[in-house]
Amino acid sequence: MAGETAAISIQPRRPAPWRDPRLRGVVLQILFVALILGIIGFLAYNTTVNLRRQNIATGFGFLDREAAFGIGESLIAYTPADTYARAFLVGLTNTLYVSAIGIVLATILGTVMGLARLSSNWLVAKLAQIYVEAFRNIPLPLQLLFWWGLLRGSAPSPREAWEPLPGLFVSNRGILLPVPRGDPAFLWMAAAFAVALVITYAVLRWARRRQAETGRQFPAGWVGLGLALGLPLAVFVALGAPLELEWPVLRGFNFIGGTAFSPEFGALLIGLVIYTGSFIAEIVRAGILAVSWGQSEAAMALGLRSGQRMRLVVLPQALRVIIPPMTSEYLSLTKNSSLAVIIGYPDLVSIANTTMNQTGQAVEGIAMIMAVYLAISLLISLFMNLYNRAVALVER
Amino acid sequence: MADIDIAQQIPLAAQRPPVISTGVLGWLRANLFNSVFNTILTALAVYLLVVTIPPLIRWAFIDAIWDAPNGQACRGAGACWAFIGEKFRFILFGRFPFTQQWRPLVAVVIFILLILVSCDRRLWGRGLTLLWPAGLVLVGILMWGGVFGLPYVGTEFWSGLPLTLILAVIGMVFAFPLAILLALGRRSQLPAVRVVCVGYIELVRGVPLITVLFMASVMLPLFLPPGITIDKLLRAQTAFILFAAAYLAEVIRGGLQAIPKGQIEAADALGLGYWRRTRLIVLPQALAMVIPPLVNNFISAFKNTALVLIIGLFDLLNTANTSLTDASWQGFAAEAYIFTAAIYFCFCFFMSRYSQMLERTFSQGRRR
Numbered sequence: 001m002a003g004e005t006a007a008i009s010i011q012p013r014r015p016a017p018w019r020d021p022r023l024r025g026v027v028l029q030i031l032f033v034a035l036i037l038g039i040i041g042f043l044a045y046n047t048t049v050n051l052r053r054q055n056i057a058t059g060f061g062f063l064d065r066e067a068a069f070g071i072g073e074s075l076i077a078y079t080p081a082d083t084y085a086r087a088f089l090v091g092l093t094n095t096l097y098v099s100a101i102g103i104v105l106a107t108i109l110g111t112v113m114g115l116a117r118l119s120s121n122w123l124v125a126k127l128a129q130i131y132v133e134a135f136r137n138i139p140l141p142l143q144l145l146f147w148w149g150l151l152r153g154s155a156p157s158p159r160e161a162w163e164p165l166p167g168l169f170v171s172n173r174g175i176l177l178p179v180p181r182g183d184p185a186f187l188w189m190a191a192a193f194a195v196a197l198v199i200t201y202a203v204l205r206w207a208r209r210r211q212a213e214t215g216r217q218f219p220a221g222w223v224g225l226g227l228a229l230g231l232p233l234a235v236f237v238a239l240g241a242p243l244e245l246e247w248p249v250l251r252g253f254n255f256i257g258g259t260a261f262s263p264e265f266g267a268l269l270i271g272l273v274i275y276t277g278s279f280i281a282e283i284v285r286a287g288i289l290a291v292s293w294g295q296s297e298a299a300m301a302l303g304l305r306s307g308q309r310m311r312l313v314v315l316p317q318a319l320r321v322i323i324p325p326m327t328s329e330y331l332s333l334t335k336n337s338s339l340a341v342i343i344g345y346p347d348l349v350s351i352a353n354t355t356m357n358q359t360g361q362a363v364e365g366i367a368m369i370m371a372v373y374l375a376i377s378l379l380i381s382l383f384m385n386l387y388n389r390a391v392a393l394v395e396r
Numbered sequence: 397m398a399d400i401d402i403a404q405q406i407p408l409a410a411q412r413p414p415v416i417s418t419g420v421l422g423w424l425r426a427n428l429f430n431s432v433f434n435t436i437l438t439a440l441a442v443y444l445l446v447v448t449i450p451p452l453i454r455w456a457f458i459d460a461i462w463d464a465p466n467g468q469a470c471r472g473a474g475a476c477w478a479f480i481g482e483k484f485r486f487i488l489f490g491r492f493p494f495t496q497q498w499r500p501l502v503a504v505v506i507f508i509l510l511i512l513v514s515c516d517r518r519l520w521g522r523g524l525t526l527l528w529p530a531g532l533v534l535v536g537i538l539m540w541g542g543v544f545g546l547p548y549v550g551t552e553f554w555s556g557l558p559l560t561l562i563l564a565v566i567g568m569v570f571a572f573p574l575a576i577l578l579a580l581g582r583r584s585q586l587p588a589v590r591v592v593c594v595g596y597i598e599l600v601r602g603v604p605l606i607t608v609l610f611m612a613s614v615m616l617p618l619f620l621p622p623g624i625t626i627d628k629l630l631r632a633q634t635a636f637i638l639f640a641a642a643y644l645a646e647v648i649r650g651g652l653q654a655i656p657k658g659q660i661e662a663a664d665a666l667g668l669g670y671w672r673r674t675r676l677i678v679l680p681q682a683l684a685m686v687i688p689p690l691v692n693n694f695i696s697a698f699k700n701t702a703l704v705l706i707i708g709l710f711d712l713l714n715t716a717n718t719s720l721t722d723a724s725w726q727g728f729a730a731e732a733y734i735f736t737a738a739i740y741f742c743f744c745f746f747m748s749r750y751s752q753m754l755e756r757t758f759s760q761g762r763r764r
Binding site: 025119124150378 | 615737
């Protein structure tokens with residue numbers, strides 16, 4: 001017995017160093033990092049040499065200097081005497097402004113078109129399909145130039161402006177809309193709206209708890225809608241209904257009054273919304289088709305009406321499929337807004353471009369654009385991930 | 397009552413279904429007027445069509461001017477297709493020497509043939525990998541010239557549709573191997589390699605293509621040692637390759653993630669090393685799985701080439717845009733853009749239909 005236990009203990013033979021996977025991995029990584037650093041160092045060295053030869057200053061000192069160029073439209077106060085930093089800020093706000101409006105409108109258009117493609121109405125479904133196929137397959141820069149040419153070149157002068165709706169004027173100076181004249185009553189209406197939201201939230205919570213306890217339902221959604229619309233309206237009427245629209249009026253060669261969108265902004269917004277909307281339509285359609293028909297049948301068997309079926313059964317499952325690709329569409333809309341440079345809307349890229357041409361500081365300019373877009377991308381994906389987590393079905 | 401003999405009852409003549417539920421009427425009822433809501437929708441859609449289509453047809457065909465000596469004679473209520481007749485060679489081939497424009501024409505035909513041949517699944521294999529380099533070399537000879545008695549034409553004269561196709565096709569062909577390496581790197585066991593690949597992919601995907609193009613046109617000359625200059629087209633092409641590679645890498649990663657672990661373990665059990673395992677087992681399966689999204693990626697690469705207008709290359713969109721500046725043909729932007737849009741649409745629509753067909757074929761085995 002004792003002889004058998006004294007078996008030869010087999011020591012695993014250490015492999016030769018060049019065959020040891022762990023050692024090989026470490027060496028490979030060191031070589032790889034050295035290679036990357038070497039390339040970066042080489043490029044950086046060349047850049048500094050080239051910049052010195054061309055007498056271009058480096059660093060972000062230029063941001064404090066006077067920009068000395070005008071910007072067509074701006075949400076914040078800006079004059080050519082302001083600094084480059086201020087000009088960048090104007091570009092950033094313009095980018096965010098057009099992207100935010102674009103995302104909202106593209107979502108609405110895309111959802112409507114996606115649902116229309118699924119409609120049992122043959123004509124509506126076909127029209128939606130033509131829209132999707134046509135605008136998805138034409139490059140966005142071409143569409144932007146087309147809309148811009150239409151608004152700028154083919155639209156009439158302000159004297160003969162088109163008026164598709166009363167008060168809405170389209171001319172080669174842009175699109176004009178009437179705006180309500182400012183009044184203190186609007187502030188009170190906003191406050192009333194906020195109060196309505198708080199009450200609605202409370203009612204929703206109470207209704208949900210009551211349904212969980214007793215099974216009795218309460219039309220909390222309708223009550224909320226009524227409050228949100230009714231309270232501000234009540235305040236409005238109580239304060240004497242001070243609605244006075246400021247209409248755009250033709251004075252001399254141009255309009256005054258109302259609010260105006262420049263042809264550049266209009267073309268960019270129309271182009272972005274129509275182009276992105278065609279992609280969102282496909283995402284919405286695919287998301288709803290991804291919910292199997294059995295789910296709808298089961299909902300019908302439970303006696304849910306078609307609205308409830310959509311809201312309680314189909315949509316929650318479709319959203320899970322829709323949200324991730326939707327996020328990337330929002331991101332690409334924001335990135336595509338940089339094509340504004342083609343038609344001359346002063347977004348971030350076009351202002352950075354002017355700055356780079358004036359100062360020659362290309363490295364800093366491009367670094368700033370990249371940093372801003374990366375930050376926007378990260379923020380949008382963070383926000384959408386949070387939303388996604390909220391709508392994701394809880395699994396075991 | 398008792399004398400009713402069931403057997404003697406004369407069968408009724410077969411009745412036709414009510415006229416309202418068959419034929420055109422039935423179809424209309426089922427598809428356009430099956431509910432109040434749908435009837436309203438149909439009415440709205442018909443109204444929309446009535447408002448938009450007749451004026452469009454009048455503009456594009458009835459009132460259109462098909463032949464005119466100059467822009468002045470072409471002004472009317474309708475479209476001026478004479479403008480396209482005058483300018484289509486400039487829009488298609490741009491600044492390429494006029495007498496030599498058969499060369500880019502042949503190059504475009506070669507590209508289209510290569511793409512068509514590659515679409516046939518029966519021909520996928522070694523033959524294609526030989527055909528493509530041969531075709532690309534031929535395109536290069538045709539465009540550059542300088543041999544076989546063809547006069548030399550510099551890349552600054554390449555323009556129009558051939559330039560668009562070159563940017564898209566060469567961009568994809570060279571981005572592909574880079575993308576495979578990036579995708580493999582992103583799934584590598586070695587943390588340093590993984591970090592670098594993830595960083596690159598996310599950085600490029602996070603910024604607009606314009607910044608990459610700006611970088612190529614403005615910063616690339618700064619990156620190179622003094623004295624070395626590279627051609628503008630090559631710079632833009634590099635930007636395209638680097639940009640497309642990041643997006644392609646994510647598509648390929650999707651394929652890599654879908655390979656069952658058993659395949660890799662089986663390869664290990666056979667004693668294959670990393671590279672042979674990747675080349676013989678993993679990649680063939682992973683790439684086959686992602687062919688439809690690859691085609692979609694190619695469509696966006698094709699559309700993205702329209703951005704080179706910003707850095708001053710004369711692609712199809714830019715030649716169309718430039719054709720508008722002719723002083724004797726002013727104000728025909730809509731015609732030029734519609735013509736150009738039709739060309740882009742033909743390519744993209746064909747490819748997207750092809751990718752949908754592939755998707756259907758590929759999912760047949762998995763469908764229940």
